[in-house]
Amino acid sequence: MNLDAVQLQWKPSRFNAQSDNDEDGLVLYNSYTGAIASFSGEERNRVLECLRPEGAVGDHDAELRSGLIEHGFLVRGDTDELRRAMFLHQSMHAQDTMHLVLLVTEACNFRCNYCYESFPRASMRQEVIEGLEAYMEDRARTLNRLTISWHGGEPLLVPHIIERLSRSFMASCERSGAIYGAEMSTNGYYLTRERFEQMLDLQVERFMVTLDGEGAVHDTRRGLHGGGGTYQTIVDNLLSIKEVDRPFEINLRVNFDNSNLDSVSRFIPVLRNMFGDDPRFKVYFRPVGCMGGENDLNLPVCDERTKDIKIWEFNKQAIAEGLTVSSFISDTLLPTGAVCYAAKPNSLIVGSDGLLYKCSVALEQDNNRLGRIHRDGRLDLDYDKLALWTTSGEETDKDCQACFFRPACQGNHCPLFRMRTGQRPCSYEKRQIKRALQTIWLQNEADEARHSS
Numbered sequence: 001m002n003l004d005a006v007q008l009q010w011k012p013s014r015f016n017a018q019s020d021n022d023e024d025g026l027v028l029y030n031s032y033t034g035a036i037a038s039f040s041g042e043e044r045n046r047v048l049e050c051l052r053p054e055g056a057v058g059d060h061d062a063e064l065r066s067g068l069i070e071h072g073f074l075v076r077g078d079t080d081e082l083r084r085a086m087f088l089h090q091s092m093h094a095q096d097t098m099h100l101v102l103l104v105t106e107a108c109n110f111r112c113n114y115c116y117e118s119f120p121r122a123s124m125r126q127e128v129i130e131g132l133e134a135y136m137e138d139r140a141r142t143l144n145r146l147t148i149s150w151h152g153g154e155p156l157l158v159p160h161i162i163e164r165l166s167r168s169f170m171a172s173c174e175r176s177g178a179i180y181g182a183e184m185s186t187n188g189y190y191l192t193r194e195r196f197e198q199m200l201d202l203q204v205e206r207f208m209v210t211l212d213g214e215g216a217v218h219d220t221r222r223g224l225h226g227g228g229g230t231y232q233t234i235v236d237n238l239l240s241i242k243e244v245d246r247p248f249e250i251n252l253r254v255n256f257d258n259s260n261l262d263s264v265s266r267f268i269p270v271l272r273n274m275f276g277d278d279p280r281f282k283v284y285f286r287p288v289g290c291m292g293g294e295n296d297l298n299l300p301v302c303d304e305r306t307k308d309i310k311i312w313e314f315n316k317q318a319i320a321e322g323l324t325v326s327s328f329i330s331d332t333l334l335p336t337g338a339v340c341y342a343a344k345p346n347s348l349i350v351g352s353d354g355l356l357y358k359c360s361v362a363l364e365q366d367n368n369r370l371g372r373i374h375r376d377g378r379l380d381l382d383y384d385k386l387a388l389w390t391t392s393g394e395e396t397d398k399d400c401q402a403c404f405f406r407p408a409c410q411g412n413h414c415p416l417f418r419m420r421t422g423q424r425p426c427s428y429e430k431r432q433i434k435r436a437l438q439t440i441w442l443q444n445e446a447d448e449a450r451h452s453s
């Protein structure tokens with residue numbers, strides 16, 4: 001079609017969401033493009049005018065309108081956005097990317113009071129390590145990107161396994177030209193500066209470390225197996241890591257429930273004093289949930305309303321104090337950004353004994369045990385179980401199909417939640433989209449002020 005020959009009709013995208021900001025302006029978001037844009041109080045009404053169905057017609061405010069078109073807030077009148085979303089969903093089946101979550105040990109040196117793991121197995125077996133090396137040597141040939149998540153248990157109990165597998169994966173990716181990257185969830189107890197720099201050399205550049213409050217509060221929640229506090233060791237490690245002059249990202253996760261709401265608030269200035277001057281350290285507040293652990297019935301978990309409110313209160317306070325909030329929030333708003341790895345066809349969890357899983361929580365659930373990896377690199381996979389985890393979202397859920405957040409979530413934010421409750425697993429970011437957008441706007445404002453000072 002000759003676009004110049006016709007007066008194009010535009011319509012607001014069905015994937016738009018908006019929020020006010022604190023300066024009478026507007027924050028706009030589109031879940032299909034992932035664009036987030038903020039507008040001043042002066043621009044606000046002009047933007048809203050352009051986004052009205054009838055305002056999208058005509059050629060007034062051409063410059064503003066072309067910006068809205070470029071970022072997907074306005075789409076051509078004949079665009080079938082539902083088909084676009086379906087196509088995006090299918091694109092997750094592309095074979096050129098892979099994400100492996102490796103449980104290099106299922107043992108842990110901590111016993112957190114809300115933990116759901118049962119620690120049945122220890123270090124990754126030799127035949128599993130060899131199997132992973134052989135599998136990736138072959139698989140990397142068809143990959144553009146490989147991402148490894150080092151998990152446990154506590155992965156730093158077995159740094160020699162991480163080193164061996166990292167070197168093998170890096171070599172396989174280098175031979176095939178695939179991009180390699182890795183991240184790690186660790187309790188931080190063994191994350192000394194020396195160990196940290198070794199991990200950076202192995203291309204682990206994004207870490208998640210949990211601190212649940214000041215010393216005594218953290219220690220009652222996240223003590224050592226066999227007793228003893230962990231706070232001071234973790235903090236000492238983090239402060240020594242701060243001296244490392246290399247790029248990295250450490251997300252300081254703060255878990256909250258009814259028993260530590262006040263102490264989290266008091267902890268934010270403490271974190272600010274330690275890490276407020278270094279945006280490589282970011283904070284990430286998350287509510288404790290009942291995940292099937294033996295202590296579930298005794299956990300003082302917050303109700304849904306409290307969780308939804310507190311997350312954003314803590315984030316707002318943290319930004320006001322000068323901390324940087326984790327990019328996990330803005331990442332969740334990207335296309336496919338809220339989809340759990342369990343729902344992604346090219347993502348697998350490998351247990352220390354070689355069992356293959358989709359979900360890292362329900363390790364004992366039969367339909368989450370998909371098969372195993374063999375010493376020669378062969379994968380035995382039950383494709384019916386694989387399909388169960390990867391097709392339970394927007395394919396059959398009419399509400400998800402109509403949801404403004406569909407391109408980001410695809411009905412798959414947590415397949416386990418849907419399986420166990422029969423309900424839609426909407427994320428906090430979707431349920432509280434206005435607060436999420438305000439938080440991102442506040443962080444951007446703070447970043448700009450930091451850069452200009």
Ligand code: SF4
Pocket residue numbers: 340341342358359360361362413414415416417
């Ligand atoms: S399915 Fe749910 S519980 Fe399992 S890993 Fe994904 S988000 Fe976590």
Ligand code: SF4
Pocket residue numbers: 394399400401403404405406409410411412413424425426427430
């Ligand atoms: S699970 Fe919730 S957020 Fe996700 S697509 Fe469905 S309705 Fe939307």
